[in-house]
């Protein structure tokens with residue numbers, strides 16, 4: 409089912425080297441430009457909040473979400489409820505900062521005495537999806553992370569890279585608390601408009617795979633071979649030795665934990681299944697170019713994403729995005745034990 413307000417957007421652009429999706433972009437984007445004045449007014453009406461008062465800010469951000477136009481709220485909530493055709497949504501053309509500071513060179517929040525428009529919108533949408541959270545090992549625990557190209561990490565598999573493709577992944581597949589939803593707000597695109605973000609839904613992936621490959625991907629026959637440089641300490645604790653499945657949940661409620669940079673098959677059969685998965689990721693991908701004011705939100709368990717290389721000049725005009733991790737309810741975390749066909753009813757194992 410598509411969101412009732414979504415439309416086929418010309419802003420979803422397959423790049424020449426990528427395979428366009430046969431079903432097109434219907435249901436992926438929502439044009440928010442007609443509501444710009446209303447949204448701007450809703451943000452301006454928020455009570456002033458100290459930068460240090462995180463909980464007050466999140467309360468005000470949640471109130472802001474309630475003040476947003478219904479089509480926008482409906483699209484976000486339908487995605488959260490699993491009713492949207494795709495587990496990712498691009499809100500196009502939300503209000504932007506009147507005078508945006510230069511893009512940070514260190515992927516850190518610039519010194520600003522008030523919350524930025526993009527931070528308000530990221531927090532509002534994150535609160536509608538669940539509870540935003542941070543990691544000490546990533547941007548020093550910022551709830552809303554500022555991502556911009558960093559020269560030192562230009563070839564890393566991280567949001568600070570630019571020269572290399574950020575490979576298909578789900579965020580934090582190796583963490584104790586994997587984000588359930590991610591919110592990416594684009595404050596400034598790369599000047600050459602080269603950066604392409606791609607999403608592939610798990611539903612589309614599974615439809616491409618044989619039952620045998622799906623079964624293999626559900627078995628612990630994959631090794632988390634290394635982690636992002638932010639988490640070296642995790643590695644020292646023995647993360648590499650764990651054999652994990654890439655598909656989890658049930659046949660009715662599957663979800664995926666996979667990072668092309670990290671996971672390796674441990675035997676030939678698993679390797680064959682992984683090759684099929686990687687091929688399906690490319691074949692079913694939907695590609696978008698994020699502009700200033702665009703917000704991408706997605707279910708991190710039910711889709712995978714990647715980002716193409718792009719040029720960075722480190723001159724204050726580079727690409728700049730906000731990234732917010734969201735944890736949904738404990739109910740969502742119990743998917744393995746749902747009663748068959750019933751999303752909200754748990755089936756408690758006999759040996760509990």
Ligand SMILES: [Fe+2]
Pocket residue numbers: 577578579713
């Ligand atoms: Fe990511």
